[in-house]
Structures are given as C-alpha cells and as structure tokens.
Amino acid sequence: xxxxxFKVFRGEGAKGELFEFPVEVTEGMVVLxxxxxxxxxxxxxxxxxWNCRAGKCGSCSAxxxxxxxxxxxxxxxxxSLDVPVLIEPMRGFPHMKDLVTDVSRNYxxxxxxxxxxxxxRETDGTYRMQQEDIERIQEFHKCIECFLCQNVCHVIRDHxxxxxxxxxxxxxxxxxxxxxxxxxxxxxxxxxxxGLGYCNITKCCTEVCPENIKIxxxxxxxxxxxxxGAFYDPLAWLWKNLTxxxxxxxxxxx
Amino acid sequence: MQRNISIQHPxxxxxxxxxxxxxxxxxxxxSIGLLAFIFYSTWAAFQNEHYQWGPxxxxxxxxxxxxxxxxxxxxxxxxxxxxxxxxxxYYYRKAYYRSFFLTPSACAVGARxxxxxxxxxLLVFQNLHRYFLYIALIFCVILxxxxxxxxxxxxxxxxxxxxxxxxxxxxxxxxxxxxxNSLRHLVGGxxxxxxxxxxxxxxxxxxxxxxxxxxxxxxxAWISLFWVGFTDLYIRLVSMNIITDYRIL
Ligand code: SF4
Ligand code: SF4
Ligand code: FES
Ligand code: FES
Numbered sequence: 001x002x003x004x005x006f007k008v009f010r011g012e013g014a015k016g017e018l019f020e021f022p023v024e025v026t027e028g029m030v031v032l033x034x035x036x037x038x039x040x041x042x043x044x045x046x047x048x049x050w051n052c053r054a055g056k057c058g059s060c061s062a063x064x065x066x067x068x069x070x071x072x073x074x075x076x077x078x079x080s081l082d083v084p085v086l087i088e089p090m091r092g093f094p095h096m097k098d099l100v101t102d103v104s105r106n107y108x109x110x111x112x113x114x115x116x117x118x119x120x121r122e123t124d125g126t127y128r129m130q131q132e133d134i135e136r137i138q139e140f141h142k143c144i145e146c147f148l149c150q151n152v153c154h155v156i157r158d159h160x161x162x163x164x165x166x167x168x169x170x171x172x173x174x175x176x177x178x179x180x181x182x183x184x185x186x187x188x189x190x191x192x193x194x195g196l197g198y199c200n201i202t203k204c205c206t207e208v209c210p211e212n213i214k215i216x217x218x219x220x221x222x223x224x225x226x227x228x229g230a231f232y233d234p235l236a237w238l239w240k241n242l243t244x245x246x247x248x249x250x251x252x253x254x
Numbered sequence: 255m256q257r258n259i260s261i262q263h264p265x266x267x268x269x270x271x272x273x274x275x276x277x278x279x280x281x282x283x284x285s286i287g288l289l290a291f292i293f294y295s296t297w298a299a300f301q302n303e304h305y306q307w308g309p310x311x312x313x314x315x316x317x318x319x320x321x322x323x324x325x326x327x328x329x330x331x332x333x334x335x336x337x338x339x340x341x342x343x344y345y346y347r348k349a350y351y352r353s354f355f356l357t358p359s360a361c362a363v364g365a366r367x368x369x370x371x372x373x374x375x376l377l378v379f380q381n382l383h384r385y386f387l388y389i390a391l392i393f394c395v396i397l398x399x400x401x402x403x404x405x406x407x408x409x410x411x412x413x414x415x416x417x418x419x420x421x422x423x424x425x426x427x428x429x430x431x432x433x434x435n436s437l438r439h440l441v442g443g444x445x446x447x448x449x450x451x452x453x454x455x456x457x458x459x460x461x462x463x464x465x466x467x468x469x470x471x472x473x474x475a476w477i478s479l480f481w482v483g484f485t486d487l488y489i490r491l492v493s494m495n496i497i498t499d500y501r502i503l
Contacts, residue, residue, distance in 0.1 A: 066273030066362055086272055091362070130449040132458045154358040159370035180447035198372035200351045201344055204361035217435070217468065221344055224381075225439035232381035 004076070005084035006034060010046065014095040019043070020084060025076055032060050032071035035087060035099070047098035055210055058146030062099050063088040068148040068208045092151035103147050109169050112193065118181040133180040139218060140175040142211040143168060149205035149215060155198045165194035167205035171219035177226070187230045196220070196227055269356075270364040277360035281353035288350065291479055298486050299329035305486070307493035309404045310416045312486040313423055317396050336393060339386035340479070344435045345472045347380060384436040394431050397424040413503040416488060423485045426478035433467030433474055 002025040007018045021042050023034045032050055039046045048071075051057040055073040062071050065079065065086050079085055093101035121127055149167040150156055156166055165173070173194065177186045190196045201224075205215045213219070229236050271277065298305075298314050305312035319331045340346050351357050358365035373380050401424040404417040431437070442461025448454035467474065491497045 063272070063362065065275075066271050067275075068362060080274075083274065086274075088272065129447075132448045132455070133446075133450075152361050154365040155370065155372065157362075158358065158365040158367075161370060161372075178446050180450070182446070195372075197374035197378070198370070200347065200357060200372050200377075202348050202351050202358065204358070207361050221435045222439060222443050225384075225436060226444060228381040228384065229439070229444065232378065233384065 002081070004034070004081040006038060007084045007086045008035070008038060008043075008046070008099070009088045010043070010098050012095075012097045016095075016098075018086070023085075025081070029076045030072055031062075031064055031069075031074040031076065031079075031085070031087070034076065034085070035071060047096070047100045049100055056144055058144035061090055061146045061148050061151065063090060068152045070146060070148070070210045073210055090147070090151040092153070092157040093147070103150075106145075106147055106150060106166070106168065109165050109194075110172070112165075113169065113173055113176070114184055114186070114189075116176055116179060116182055117184050119183050127181060129180050136218065137175040137178050139213055140171045142213055143171065144211060146210060148208045148210065152204045152208045153199075154202070154204065155195075155200075161195065161198050163193070163195040164198040167199070167215045167220065169194065170196065170199070170223060171213065171215050174219040174223055177223065187227050190223055191227050191231060196223055199224075268364050268367055269359065271360075271362055273360070273362060277363055281356075281359045284349050284353040287476070287479075288353070291483055294483050295333070295486075298483075298490065299327055299333055301490075302327035302329070304490045304493040305329070307416070307489055307499070308408070308414075309406050310414075310420060310489045310492070310499075311400050311403075312489045313397055313400070313420075313427075313482050314486045316400050335386065335389045336482075339383075339390045340475070342380050342383040342386055343475065344383070345475045349472075349475075383434075384440070387431070387434050387436045387440075390427075390431050390434075394424070394428045397427055400424070407501075412501055415500045415502065416492060418502075419481075419485050419488050423478075423481050426474065426481045429467055430471070430474035430478040432464060433469075433471035434464075435468065435471075438464045438468050 004023045004025050006021045006023050008021060010016050010019050021038045023037055025034075030053075032053060035046070035048055036050075039048065048060070048062075050060040050072065052059070053072045055070050058070075060071040061068065063069070063086075064071065064074050066088075068090065071087075087099065089095055089099045089101050090103075093103050093105070096102050118127065145168065147168060153164075153166055155161045155164045170190075173186055173190060176182050176184070177190075199216075199220055201216055201221060203216045206213070206217070209215055295314060298312070305315040306318075311318060314329050314333060317332065319328050321328075321331075324331060352359055356366040357368075357370070371377075397420075401417070401421040404420040405411055405413060407414070438461060441464055442448070442457035445451045445454060445457050445461075448458040451457065488497075492499045
C-alpha cells in the first residue's frame with residue numbers, strides 16, 4: 001500500500017504550525033479522505049468542515065499545495081506524492097481553528113443584495129419565461145457557495161477592499177440583473193455599493209470555481225459593460241439626455 | 255519537522271505563495287510575447303519604407319494615409335486605433351495586469367502591494383473599449399478589402415503566398431473582433447428578456463454567435479497579434495528583396 005506524507009496547518013486564530021502526518025493511500029482516494037484518516041488515526045481534534053463529499057455542499061474548501069480547491073473533489077492521483085501534500089485553510093478569510101475559517105462576511109454581503117422584484121403576473125395569474133430568456137442565468141444558479149472564488153480574489157485576499165462584494169455576489173447580482181422578470185435597476189449599486197470597478201478581470205475566480213462557472217466572462221464582464229453603458233459612455237449619455245422622457249421608461253431600462 | 259507560521263489576513267507578501275507548480279511560466283511567456291510585439295511593431299512603424307510590394311500592403315500601414323503635412327511615418331496615423339483596441343480589450347487587460355502590473359501575477363500568489371483601486375480611478379478609461387471596437391470593425395472591412403486586392407497582380411489575377419498571408423490576417427483579425435465582449439454586449443448581452451424585446455430572437459442568435467468567438471477570445475487575440483506582425487515582416491522581406499514571393503497561381 002502506497003504511503004504519502006501530508007503537512008497540515010494546525011492552530012487557532014491565525015497562529016499555528018504545519019504538522020506532518022503519514023497517510024495510507026488507497027485507490028480512488030481524495031484529499032478529504034486523507035484528512036479524515038489523519039483525524040481518526042493521529043489528530044482526533046483536527047477541525048475541518050465537510051458534509052456531502054460530492055462537491056455539492058461547498059463546505060470542504062481549503063488550499064491544497066497552495067491552490068484553492070474542494071478537498072472532496074481533489075483526487076490523490078492528480079497530486080505528486082514525492083513531496084508532502086500541503087493542506088492549509090483558506091487564506092482570504094479570518095482564521096478560526098486548523099482548517100476552519102470564518103466565512104460569515106459573505107453572508108453579510110449577501111444580505112445587502114435586493115431580492116428578485118418581479119413584474120406583475122400575467123392576467124391568468126402566471127409568469128411566462130422562455131428558455132432563451134433564462135439560459136444565461138441558469139449557469140449562475142449552479143453556485144454551491146464554496147467561497148473559493150471569494151478566497152482567491154486578490155481584491156479581498158491581498159488588498160482587503162471592504163467595499164468589494166466579490167465574484168460570488170457579483171454573479172448573484174448578475175443572475176438578478178439579467179432575470180427576465182426582475183424590475184430593479186441594479187447598476188448604480190453595482191458601481192457604488194458592490195465595487196464592481198475593483199475587479200480587474202484577472203479571472204482567478206473563474207480558475208478556481210469547482211462548478212466551472214465562467215464568472216468573469218459571463219457574469220462580471222457583462223455587468224461591467226452594462227455599467228459602462230450607464231455611466232461611462234459619452235454618446236449613450238447624450239442620447240439619454242436628448243431622448244429623455246424618463247417617466248415612461250420602466251426603471252430597469254433607464 | 256514543525257515550523258511556526260502565521261496565516262494572518264491579509265497575509266501574503268509580494269509574490270509569496272505555497273503553490274508548487276510553475277505558476278510563473280504563464281506571466282513570463284505573456285510578457286515576452288507582448289514585449290516582442292511592441293518592439294517589433296514600433297520598429298516597423300518607424301521604418302517608413304518597405305511596407306508595400308506589388309498588390310501587398312502591410313497591415314501596419316493600412317489604410318495608407320499619406321499627407322504632405324505629416325512628417326512622420328504614415329503608420330502612426332492609424333496604429334493608435336488597433337493599439338487602443340487591444341490595450342483596452344478585456345483579455346489583454348487580464349494579460350498585462352497579470353504579467354506587467356502583477357496584480358496578481360498568478361492566482362493565490364501575493365499581489366503587488368499598493369493602494370489598490372482597480373479599474374476605478376486612473377484605469378476608468380478602460381470603459382471606452384466599445385469606441386475602439388467601432389473603429390476596429392471598420393478596420394476589419396479595410397483589411398478584408400486589402401486582402402482581396404492582394405490577389406490582383408500587374409499581369410492579372412493570381413495567388414501569391416503573400417495573398418494567402420494577407421487573407422489569413424483579415425480572417426484572424428475578424429475572428430478576434432467578433433469575440434469582443436463589448437460586441438457581445440452590444441448585439442444582445444444587454445437584453446434581459448429576449449422573448450419580449452423587439453427583434454429579441456435575432457438578438458439572442460447574434461449574442462450566441464458572438465459567444466462562439468468569445469469563448470476563444472484569448473486564442474484569437476494571440477493568433478491575430480502574431481499574424482499581423484508576421485504579415486508585415488513577410489511583405490517587408492519581399493519588398494527588400496531578401497525573399498521572393500512565390501506565385502502559386
Ligand atoms: S476576475 Fe475580478 S472578481 Fe474574479 S478574482 Fe479577479 S479581480 Fe476578483
Ligand atoms: S461561484 Fe464557484 S467558486 Fe464561487 S462560491 Fe460559487 S461555486 Fe464556489
Ligand atoms: S464535502 Fe461537500 S463540497 Fe466537499
Ligand atoms: S474584449 Fe477583447 S477585443 Fe473587445
């Protein structure tokens with residue numbers, strides 16, 4: 001049976017050490033299995049979050065050899081076992097214990113997003129949407145809230161910009177802004193409250209997303225284009241002013 | 255084998271990472287590629303000669319604008335447009351923010367410390383990318399026209415290696431432009447309800463068509479960049495009599 005070495009960060013409140021543990025490698029094993037083996041054989045009090053073991057609950061986010069990943073979706077056979085495998089907690093959030101971090105800021109940002117505000121129902125009491133209307137936003141609904149994208153985004157991770165909502169929430173807003181039924185104009189708050197302009201489209205969020213959501217290309221860049229059209233486009237500004245009979249225009253299309 | 259470490263947040267100093275893969279290869283190759291192109295195109299623009307041969311015209315000099323009052327190379331009258339288009343392109347922005355600005359150079363690698371403002375203050379002009387797109391669309395037409403002209407030699411229609419090179423140049427530039435994120439927004443990305451908007455279905459189809467090119471925008475960005483330089487080099491070498499243009503037909 002093959003054996004691998006693991007180096008696991010242990011400690012509380014950001015201070016800690018790397019502890020080395022042997023792991024017995026079996027076929028089909030994932031990193032989360034290895035961490036649980038360490039927990040059961042060598043370190044019963046190792047703090048680690050996990051739940052579904054299927055890449056769907058978003059609990060087991062960590063940094064494996066320096067890369068933000070879901071531990072349950074990282075197979076051992078894709079790692080080089082010649083050197084110890086390094087397991088650290090996510091670096092973008094305040095540390096709690098061992099591999100567990102405090103991700104509560106994300107829920108605070110989420111509360112600031114105005115919920116879907118649909119237009120009135122049709123006369124028969126229903127809503128009708130065509131597939132082509134909702135195809136784009138279905139991709140964003142795949143998000144499992146693992147927060148790996150929030151963790152890797154340099155605006156949060158390295159520059160600690162408080163006014164920046166982060167990629168997960170920008171695609172949540174995108175899913176509302178592009179929703180065929182939504183009536184709110186969300187562009188001003190995107191610019192001023194959620195800090196869209198801080199994103200420099202370097203695409204690390206897209207690189208780490210375990211759901212392969214094209215966060216930057218399909219979510220953030222289209223939002224940037226909408227904000228550019230509303231606030232930074234001189235001809236559009238001129239046109240809006242020349243043709244303004246704003247009372248007739250529904251808020252969404254202003 | 256224990257080592258006291260701290261993972262304070264924000265924690266990483268410049269370029270610090272625990273990644274063990276060769277994360278620096280990407281930004282390094284990108285810098286080399288971009289610098290090589292900038293040096294070559296600037297040099298070629300300053301030359302002010304050897305940009306034409308037979309029916310061929312270097313894309314750095316197209317459309318050829320020759321005026322009495324302009325003392326410098328005609329290339330400078332037009333190069334600002336494609337340069338501005340690429341400089342403000344969302345893909346190139348990613349490329350040089352990573353490889354030159356180092357914000358960040360790679361994912362989970364410490365970004366260059368600074369008072370970070372993103373694209374809000376000095377870089378807010380990036381929002382004008384759509385205007386460069388409008389000009390670039392015209393350039394696609396001009397370069398396609400030049401490509402067609404490149405088949406008409408003094409002694410009648412024909413196909414030279416240069417004609418093929420110039421045709422591919424127009425094709426690659428058009429494929430790059432068709433994947434532009436601003437174009438994607440313009441043709442249909444700004445619509446929320448395709449089934450309710452006027453011409454909604456057509457705009458949805460147009461959006462899907464642009465999306466096809468948008469997915470590979472970085473690929474077209476590099477191919478078209480390399481090829482436009484190569485096209486200039488080929489015509490330059492032929493016009494300097496260093497190589498001979500081979501007539502296929
Ligand atoms: S693309 Fe934008 S949101 Fe995504 S990681 Fe980069 S800066 Fe952050
Ligand atoms: S967008 Fe992707 S990386 Fe970000 S929280 Fe959702 S699933 Fe995770
Ligand atoms: S345990 Fe649920 S995503 Fe890994
Ligand atoms: S986004 Fe690249 S050309 Fe417009």
